[in-house]
Amino acid sequence: MTDTITHSYLENTGKYKGLLSWLTTTDHKRIGLMYMYAMMVFFLVGVILGEIMRLELFRPGQQFFNAQTYNGIFTIHGIIMIFTVVIPGLAAVFGNFSMPLLIGAHDVAFPRLNLLSWYLFIAGAAIALTSQFMGNGPPDTGWTFYAPYSTQTHTNVVAAVFGAFVLGFSSILTGLNFIVTIHRLRAPGMTFFKMPLFPWSIYATAWIQVLATPIVGITLLMIIAERWFRIGFFDPSLGGDPILYQHLFWIYSHPAVYIMILPAMGVITEIIPTFSQKRIYGYRAIALSSLAIAGVGYFVWAHHMFTSGISTTERWIFSLLTFVVAIPSAIKVFNWVSTMYKGSISLKPPFIFALGFIFLFMIGGLTGLVQGSLATDIHVHDTAFVVAHFHYIVFGGVGFAFFAALHYWYPKMFGRMYNFKRANIAFGFMFVGFNLLYFPQFILGLMGMPRRYFDYLPQFTTGQQISAVGGWLLLIGIIIMLVNLFSKKGAKAPDNPWGGKTLEWTIPSPPSQENFDTIPQVTEQPYNYD
Amino acid sequence: MTQTETHITDYRVYLWVLLALLIFTTITITVTWIDLSAFTVMVALIIASIKSFIVLRYFMHLKFESRMFTVFVVMVLSIYVLVIGLTFFDYLMR
Numbered sequence: 001m002t003d004t005i006t007h008s009y010l011e012n013t014g015k016y017k018g019l020l021s022w023l024t025t026t027d028h029k030r031i032g033l034m035y036m037y038a039m040m041v042f043f044l045v046g047v048i049l050g051e052i053m054r055l056e057l058f059r060p061g062q063q064f065f066n067a068q069t070y071n072g073i074f075t076i077h078g079i080i081m082i083f084t085v086v087i088p089g090l091a092a093v094f095g096n097f098s099m100p101l102l103i104g105a106h107d108v109a110f111p112r113l114n115l116l117s118w119y120l121f122i123a124g125a126a127i128a129l130t131s132q133f134m135g136n137g138p139p140d141t142g143w144t145f146y147a148p149y150s151t152q153t154h155t156n157v158v159a160a161v162f163g164a165f166v167l168g169f170s171s172i173l174t175g176l177n178f179i180v181t182i183h184r185l186r187a188p189g190m191t192f193f194k195m196p197l198f199p200w201s202i203y204a205t206a207w208i209q210v211l212a213t214p215i216v217g218i219t220l221l222m223i224i225a226e227r228w229f230r231i232g233f234f235d236p237s238l239g240g241d242p243i244l245y246q247h248l249f250w251i252y253s254h255p256a257v258y259i260m261i262l263p264a265m266g267v268i269t270e271i272i273p274t275f276s277q278k279r280i281y282g283y284r285a286i287a288l289s290s291l292a293i294a295g296v297g298y299f300v301w302a303h304h305m306f307t308s309g310i311s312t313t314e315r316w317i318f319s320l321l322t323f324v325v326a327i328p329s330a331i332k333v334f335n336w337v338s339t340m341y342k343g344s345i346s347l348k349p350p351f352i353f354a355l356g357f358i359f360l361f362m363i364g365g366l367t368g369l370v371q372g373s374l375a376t377d378i379h380v381h382d383t384a385f386v387v388a389h390f391h392y393i394v395f396g397g398v399g400f401a402f403f404a405a406l407h408y409w410y411p412k413m414f415g416r417m418y419n420f421k422r423a424n425i426a427f428g429f430m431f432v433g434f435n436l437l438y439f440p441q442f443i444l445g446l447m448g449m450p451r452r453y454f455d456y457l458p459q460f461t462t463g464q465q466i467s468a469v470g471g472w473l474l475l476i477g478i479i480i481m482l483v484n485l486f487s488k489k490g491a492k493a494p495d496n497p498w499g500g501k502t503l504e505w506t507i508p509s510p511p512s513q514e515n516f517d518t519i520p521q522v523t524e525q526p527y528n529y530d
Numbered sequence: 531m532t533q534t535e536t537h538i539t540d541y542r543v544y545l546w547v548l549l550a551l552l553i554f555t556t557i558t559i560t561v562t563w564i565d566l567s568a569f570t571v572m573v574a575l576i577i578a579s580i581k582s583f584i585v586l587r588y589f590m591h592l593k594f595e596s597r598m599f600t601v602f603v604v605m606v607l608s609i610y611v612l613v614i615g616l617t618f619f620d621y622l623m624r
Contacts, residue, residue, distance in 0.1 A: 183598075211609060247617050298609060299616060314620040 026111035032097030042084040049077040054471040070454035071140035078143025084125045090263035095202045101504035104187025109180040120170035128163025147234030147245035151226040161220045168217045175209025189522035196526040200287045201266025204294035208255045216252030250301035258297040264401030273527040274500040275351035276343025280527045282335040289328035296325045322372035349423035353404035360396025385445025411493030415510040422484040429477030436470025537594040
């Protein structure tokens with residue numbers, strides 16, 4: 001037993017060698033890395049599809065492909081990015097890698113179930129991707145699969161929908177695993193209010209995964225049932241109600257935004273005290289705001305449907321709830337800034353990415369209120385404004401937080417450092433590129449540029465071209481970042497390169513297979529810098 | 531982690547529960563002969579809810595487990611009620 005503890009988790013000591021030792025592992029750290037590698041591939045495919053769309057939109061009129069192909073490309077871009085990258089995203093990668101380390105556990109509560117979740121993730125992604133090459137051509141519904149079109153189009157919707165269904169199961173099982181882990185495997189003495197805030201955010205996220213995902217699962221099966229057996233759930237000609245689809249879809253898919261963003265906020269909450277060398281400001285407020293976001297965020301779904309013909313009562317209730325959910329989000333932002341105030345700030349790459357997150361998330365969050373307000377939503381609905389808002393939250397928020405987390409925990413993951421200067425250059429390209437890419441879309445949206453159109457009027461040309469250039473800069477930044485992190489081994493990382501106070505920094509980099517030789521006894525608050 | 535608590539319930543309790551469930555089933559069937567007009571579904575659902583409550587509490591051991599599980603069940607059911615309720619603000623008020 002003591003022999004295995006001395007081995008790093010990256011070394012093979014089990015029955016199998018090489019790739020097989022990874023594919024059969026039940027170690028949460030290895031599973032976290034396997035999620036990350038898979039997601040990186042999906043992410044790059046999604047990025048390339050996005051760049052292709054930007055090229056098509058470089059000038060008005062048809063450039064490279066027709067409208068139907070464009071519909072297929074934005075659909076698969078959405079499916080890949082949403083279902084296989086940002087929804088599992090931080091929860092699957094860093095929830096797996098870091099959360100058990102942060103709570104002082106040897107592993108998650110159900111390690112085999114954890115591996116099954118990864119296989120379901122890969123299977124679901126594979127099914128969704130094969131939808132592109134089978135049947136009557138790629139799905140053209142958009143990632144939302146809105147009925148009744150999705151029940152009528154001749155394209156290969158069933159495979160894509162079924163892929164999303166399988167991916168949902170992966171998400172549910174991961175959530176279940178994390179809830180049990182956090183309840184049962186916290187180190188002795190670590191009460192809920194002595195737990196670091198990243199596990200808090202993972203806990204809130206896990207509940208949404210367990211409670212919301214089954215709803216979209218059953219909704220997607222209803223689409224298949226309607227297509228195959230002509231059961232009238234959503235198609236009015238069969239006696240169904242298309243608005244019912246929108247309700248059911250968004251009852252999951254809006255909380256899904258919080259599945260994406262809550263772990264992102266959790267990561268930022270870990271990074272800011274470490275690089276400010278200061279106790280987190282408002283620990284309890286941040287912990288409880290995660291639960292508040294998860295709770296209230298469950299009840300804002302109909303703000304996606306303000307122009308769909310829902311009742312006026314429904315509209316004002318959901319507009320109100322949407323404004324309410326902004327409060328716990330703002331609590332976090334104010335607490336992060338207050339933590340930095342008079343801190344001993346060290347501008348290392350993880351912190352710079354975290355600052356980027358706060359800036360972009362603020363723009364994304366505040367422009368969300370423009371759409372949450374009933375009157376202004378009428379003007380911006382289904383325009384490029386929504387595209388810009390969404391990408392500011394999902395790429396500017398979740399994406400930048402993911403990169404922040406990667407730069408923060410990279411030394412712990414691989415036992416190696418990376419080049420800070422190159423990481424900062426990559427950030428510079430990404431930050432400037434990102435804003436050039438998406439900010440013009442706000443303006444284009446306000447001017448009336450519809451979303452999901454492959455052609456546009458000449459007055460939108462300048463904005464679209466600035467966006468395209470931004471896209472190229474962003475891509476250059478991503479390439480520099482990945483080359484910096486993964487092309488060659490850096491210097492050996494110390495156990496605690498950033499001077500962090502949470503438990504993962506008390507163990508070697510990379511950690512041993514069992515994480516902790518002896519499970520630590522926790523007596524203090526997690527961010528005890530003073 | 532190693533603690534395992536077992537609780538042995540008297541068979542008589544299970545028999546009482548069974549009897550209660552059978553009685554409620556009989557009531558469910560009996561009320562179908564009475565015309566309750568708009569309240570038909572509501573009465574059926576109330577009886578079914580009482581039966582579910584008994585099953586959850588005794589057969590599924592919620593009564594004997596940590597209070598945490600009761601909190602979880604109540605939370606999930608509350609979310610369910612809120613989701614249905616909020617959806618019907620749309621359907622009933624269009």
